[in-house]
Amino acid sequence: MNPPTSNQQGVSVQVRGLHKSFDGQEVLKGLDFDVQAGEIFVIMGPSGSGKTVLLKHLIGLEQPDAGDVLIQGQSIQSPEVMGRFRMAMVFQSGALLSSLTVGENVGLYLSEHRLMPASEIARIVAEKLEVVGLKGTEDKMPNELSGGMKKRVAIARALVIEPQLILYDEPTSELDPLSAVVVAEEILHLQERIRVTSLVVSHDRDLAFGVADRMAVINEGRILTIGTPEEVRRNPDPLVQQFLRADFKHSNERKEHEKHA
Amino acid sequence: MFQNVGEMLVLFFRTLAALPLAWRQRQKVADQFFEIGNASLLMVCILSFFIGSVIALQTGPLLVEHGLASYVGGVVGYSICRELAPVMMAILIAGRIGSSMAAEIGSMRVYQEIDALRTMNINPIHYLVLPRLIALSAALPLLVIFAILVGWLGGAFVCVANTRIEISFAAFLSALRDVVEISDVANGVFKSFVFAVIIGVVSCHQGLITRGGPRGIGRSVTKAVVNSIVLIVIFDYLLTRALQK
Numbered sequence: 001m002n003p004p005t006s007n008q009q010g011v012s013v014q015v016r017g018l019h020k021s022f023d024g025q026e027v028l029k030g031l032d033f034d035v036q037a038g039e040i041f042v043i044m045g046p047s048g049s050g051k052t053v054l055l056k057h058l059i060g061l062e063q064p065d066a067g068d069v070l071i072q073g074q075s076i077q078s079p080e081v082m083g084r085f086r087m088a089m090v091f092q093s094g095a096l097l098s099s100l101t102v103g104e105n106v107g108l109y110l111s112e113h114r115l116m117p118a119s120e121i122a123r124i125v126a127e128k129l130e131v132v133g134l135k136g137t138e139d140k141m142p143n144e145l146s147g148g149m150k151k152r153v154a155i156a157r158a159l160v161i162e163p164q165l166i167l168y169d170e171p172t173s174e175l176d177p178l179s180a181v182v183v184a185e186e187i188l189h190l191q192e193r194i195r196v197t198s199l200v201v202s203h204d205r206d207l208a209f210g211v212a213d214r215m216a217v218i219n220e221g222r223i224l225t226i227g228t229p230e231e232v233r234r235n236p237d238p239l240v241q242q243f244l245r246a247d248f249k250h251s252n253e254r255k256e257h258e259k260h261a
Numbered sequence: 262m263f264q265n266v267g268e269m270l271v272l273f274f275r276t277l278a279a280l281p282l283a284w285r286q287r288q289k290v291a292d293q294f295f296e297i298g299n300a301s302l303l304m305v306c307i308l309s310f311f312i313g314s315v316i317a318l319q320t321g322p323l324l325v326e327h328g329l330a331s332y333v334g335g336v337v338g339y340s341i342c343r344e345l346a347p348v349m350m351a352i353l354i355a356g357r358i359g360s361s362m363a364a365e366i367g368s369m370r371v372y373q374e375i376d377a378l379r380t381m382n383i384n385p386i387h388y389l390v391l392p393r394l395i396a397l398s399a400a401l402p403l404l405v406i407f408a409i410l411v412g413w414l415g416g417a418f419v420c421v422a423n424t425r426i427e428i429s430f431a432a433f434l435s436a437l438r439d440v441v442e443i444s445d446v447a448n449g450v451f452k453s454f455v456f457a458v459i460i461g462v463v464s465c466h467q468g469l470i471t472r473g474g475p476r477g478i479g480r481s482v483t484k485a486v487v488n489s490i491v492l493i494v495i496f497d498y499l500l501t502r503a504l505q506k
């Protein structure tokens with residue numbers, strides 16, 4: 001397909017001094033980082049550390065209390081930015097429109113912005129659904145799908161946009177290992193194909209270390225470390241190591257011990 | 262409720278500004294339009310028939326007793342078309358349609374569907390509010406015209422059947438024609454158009470500002486209905502005052 005922006009490359013993202021509180025509770029406590037155009041940047045961190053809130057700021061769904069987000073040098077808060085760059089977000093919950101079929105959901109961006117005729121949209125929708133392993137589900141309603149299927153439909157919906165910036169919120173959290181690999185491959189593939197800038201929020205260490213060009217670990221609204229996967233792995237900060245090493249082999253061993261005792 | 266009046270005005274003017282895009286959304290307008298008709302036509306029918314009947318029942322015997330039988334048709338016809346049909350139908354629609362608009366948009370809000378629209382650079386006002394507002398402000402006046410006719414029929418039915426009134430259908434109709442002019446019907450229909458805008462704006466606004474989970478949706482629905490009805494009654498007075506002959 002040849003949408004007007006397919007030859008455009010990914011956009012850079014700069015986050016400057018981002019602060020956000022909800023009802024007096026400070027969730028983002030001053031975040032600064034840059035994501036280069038065309039890079040896959042992974043954000044890891046424990047639950048409740050503010051990853052989703054951060055992503056929402058990156059695409060203009062939340063207004064920061066202080067600081068700014070620059071997309072290709074332009075503040076996300078200026079109204080024309082959303083129209084100028086193609087951006088997409090894969091929500092943690094999928095966020096499919098429950099009143100539309102799967103096919104309509106996936107094609108929504110193209111049909112609402114009248115980018116191509118219906119037959120062409122149908123072709124692309126089928127193609128993207130096949131990519132995420134959901135061939136032929138066009139006519140299902142979202143409430144007939146499992147959590148993981150919804151997530152994959154949401155990914156298909158984002159792929160259709162051929163975005164310059166794509167934000168994934170826990171893209172593999174509800175997927176079986178096989179689908180998780182497919183999604184990881186698609187994240188890489190999309191980057192190779194259209195040089196999209198990808199931000200991936202995930203707890204999934206396999207995914208994170210598998211796809212990241214660079215990564216950051218955040219905790220309680222602050223960045224603990226930022227760098228290439230190797231640098232992060234070597235970071236001596238105990239919090240970082242704890243997070244990267246956490247494993248439940250421990251508890252299994254304990255159970256074994258208990259059995260023997 | 263009044264802290265939201267400013268926000269509702271903003272929503273209203275934003276929707277007005279989006280009117281040129283209405284043609285693009287025609288499919289959604291049509292869907293909404295038929296949904297409204299489907300959901301309310303039967304109730305409109307029943308409600309307006311009985312309103313007409315009860316007005317005839319209340320006023321008929323009294324007027325007949327005083328030798329004013331020739332006025333019954335006029336009183337019933339006039340009050341239905343200028344007041345009762347537009348107000349009662351608006352209240353019915355606030356309860357039936359306003360509530361479901363608030364619930365639908367509210368749940369889209371809570372389940373992040375509206376966020377998803379915004380990330381796709383789809384304006385929720387264009388996508389959700391505009392079609393609903395257009396459909397409602399077309400549907401309610403039509404329903405009111407229908408309700409006026411059915412209401413008259415209900416009044417006539419009681420006048421013919423009730424032994425304390427006993428006016429013939431033809432006499433009822435000619436009395437009605439003597440009093441009610443086409444401008445009276447237009448007056449009622451115009452009112453209902455304003456009420457439709459009120460219901461649409463209040464309900465969509467409540468939907469869009471929904472917070473929290475299912476309980477938040479419930480709260481929005483209640484507020485949408487109650488606020489719509491309060492505003493309908495207030496505007497009914499103001500419009501009646503402004504449009505008095």
Ligand SMILES: Nc1ncnc2c1ncn2[C@@H]1O[C@H](COP(=O)(O)OP(=O)(O)OP(=O)(O)O)[C@@H](O)[C@H]1O
Nearest residue numbers: 022023027045046047048049050051052053054092
């Ligand atoms: N709209 C909101 N209103 C109030 N508090 C919020 C809101 N959104 C997020 N929070 C709070 O901000 C904190 C961070 O939330 P966030 O959703 O970003 O976590 P997360 O890192 O994405 O966690 P998870 O990995 O579980 O998804 C939480 O304590 C949450 O309660």
Ligand SMILES: [Mg+2]
Nearest residue numbers: 051052092169
């Ligand atoms: Mg999250």
